[in-house]
Amino acid sequence: MQTLNLDLAERSYPIVVGAGALARADLIAGALAQPRAVIVSNETVAPLHLAKLKAPLTAAGIDTLDVILPDGEEYKDWPTLNRIFDALLANRCERSTTLIALGGGVIGDITGFAAACYQRGVPFIQAPTTLLAQVDSSVGGKTAINHPLGKNMIGAFHQPQLVLADTDTLATLPLREFRSGLAEVIKYGLIRDPAFLAWLEANTDALLAREPQALAEAIVRSCRNKAEVVAADERESGERALLNLGHTFGHAIETGCGYGVWLHGEAIAVGMLMAAELSRRLGWIDSAAVERIEALFVRCGLPVQGPALGVERYLELMAHDKKVQDGKLRLVLLRSAGEAVLSSAAPAADIAAAIAARCRAE
Numbered sequence: 001m002q003t004l005n006l007d008l009a010e011r012s013y014p015i016v017v018g019a020g021a022l023a024r025a026d027l028i029a030g031a032l033a034q035p036r037a038v039i040v041s042n043e044t045v046a047p048l049h050l051a052k053l054k055a056p057l058t059a060a061g062i063d064t065l066d067v068i069l070p071d072g073e074e075y076k077d078w079p080t081l082n083r084i085f086d087a088l089l090a091n092r093c094e095r096s097t098t099l100i101a102l103g104g105g106v107i108g109d110i111t112g113f114a115a116a117c118y119q120r121g122v123p124f125i126q127a128p129t130t131l132l133a134q135v136d137s138s139v140g141g142k143t144a145i146n147h148p149l150g151k152n153m154i155g156a157f158h159q160p161q162l163v164l165a166d167t168d169t170l171a172t173l174p175l176r177e178f179r180s181g182l183a184e185v186i187k188y189g190l191i192r193d194p195a196f197l198a199w200l201e202a203n204t205d206a207l208l209a210r211e212p213q214a215l216a217e218a219i220v221r222s223c224r225n226k227a228e229v230v231a232a233d234e235r236e237s238g239e240r241a242l243l244n245l246g247h248t249f250g251h252a253i254e255t256g257c258g259y260g261v262w263l264h265g266e267a268i269a270v271g272m273l274m275a276a277e278l279s280r281r282l283g284w285i286d287s288a289a290v291e292r293i294e295a296l297f298v299r300c301g302l303p304v305q306g307p308a309l310g311v312e313r314y315l316e317l318m319a320h321d322k323k324v325q326d327g328k329l330r331l332v333l334l335r336s337a338g339e340a341v342l343s344s345a346a347p348a349a350d351i352a353a354a355i356a357a358r359c360r361a362e
């Protein structure tokens with residue numbers, strides 16, 4: 001078990017990574033204000049992993065209520081959020097009730113947002129069970145639901161009290177979901193950690209084989225990168241925007257195709273290649289760098305071409321991006337494979353050409 005700390009003064013919290021972390025009722029109990037917690041999970045994860053979390057809590061005298069939601073990105077929405085509020089109210093949950101999100105990023109994001117809103121804010125704990133959630137969404141306090149016009153458009157910054165990433169849960173994760181998580185792992189290498197990028201290239205096979213040591217190292221190094229960025233810029237007034245590499249394009253793919261059709265990691269993999277292609281057109285990186293990124297995605301089984309939405313539709317969807325300022329797109333681009341910058345310098349024609357180069361023909 002390894003523990004990192006996300007340093008945010010009075011909102012600091014531990015990120016615990018390792019086999020069996022879900023059973024650490026002692027850590028959960030230490031974070032609770034009363035011996036009661038509400039576990040929010042979904043119909044897929046609960047039968048696989050809920051007992052590992054719930055039984056030790058019960059044994060420790062902590063009363064738990066389960067809220068089991070339908071599974072899917074398309075349920076990261078208002079009606080599903082309301083189901084959490086209905087359960088909290090029906091069970092007279094108080095301001096000191098802690099919510100525990102057991103699942104992937106969808107459960108983490110919606111539970112975190114419910115915690116941010118219920119009675120104007122209650123504590124919550126992240127218990128991520130996908131690779132993507134263990135390396136990214138459980139850390140940093142971005143919580144949200146989707147809107148038909150854009151991803152994560154309704155949300156709040158609300159930090160968890162604790163992150164418990166049990167690497168044993170990854171054994172049941174479908175391969176496509178595992179690959180999707182690798183896209184966010186690679187993102188850290190691309191934006192700020194060239195040594196990690198090289199390590200990922202050298203350890204792709206071990207990761208795809210889910211070798212425990214390689215997995216733990218990838219998760220810890222990812223969380224360390226994320227924790228450093230969030231500690232420096234919690235509310236995304238600067239450096240945190242770099243965590244959005246590929247997301248302006250990727251969110252357009254997710255929204256444009258309908259939530260759940262493209263997985264988040266798949267969409268941002270293509271988005272990162274669009275950003276790389278645009279950086280090449282600006283003369284910031286060379287073709288070899290773009291090919292290097294593409295080769296790693298191919299080895300990880302990630303897509304390298306986007307859907308044929310049409311360039312105009314991509315641009316229309318991208319106009320909703322949260323980084324848009326005074327109506328102008330700001331994009332995360334690459335200065336090298338290992339250094340990203342936020343820039344509004346790209347000419348519209350180059351943005352359109354980069355999209356066209358990386359999506360299927362209509």
Ligand SMILES: NC(=O)c1ccc[n+]([C@@H]2O[C@H](COP(=O)([O-])OP(=O)(O)OC[C@H]3O[C@@H](n4cnc5c(N)ncnc54)[C@H](O)[C@@H]3O)[C@@H](O)[C@H]2O)c1
Nearest residue numbers: 044071104105106129130132133136137142169172173264
């Ligand atoms: N808040 C953030 O900072 C942040 C960061 C990245 C992504 N996100 C969001 O996270 C979401 C994507 O998260 P995700 O990739 O975890 O998707 P997900 O939550 O939909 O989980 C993927 C699938 O795996 C299943 N699953 C989860 N754990 C499992 C396990 N251990 N074994 C078997 N099946 C399991 C889920 O039920 C689901 O079907 C998107 O909504 C994205 O916008 C948020």
Ligand SMILES: O=C(O)C(=O)C[C@@H](O)[C@H](O)[C@H](O)COP(=O)(O)O
Nearest residue numbers: 136140142151152240243244247322
């Ligand atoms: O934590 C962040 O900051 C991120 O941008 C992490 C992203 O991987 C994640 O997908 C996030 O939800 C995107 O944020 P958004 O502000 O573009 O919705």
Ligand SMILES: [Zn+2]
Nearest residue numbers: 184247264268
């Ligand atoms: Zn993401």
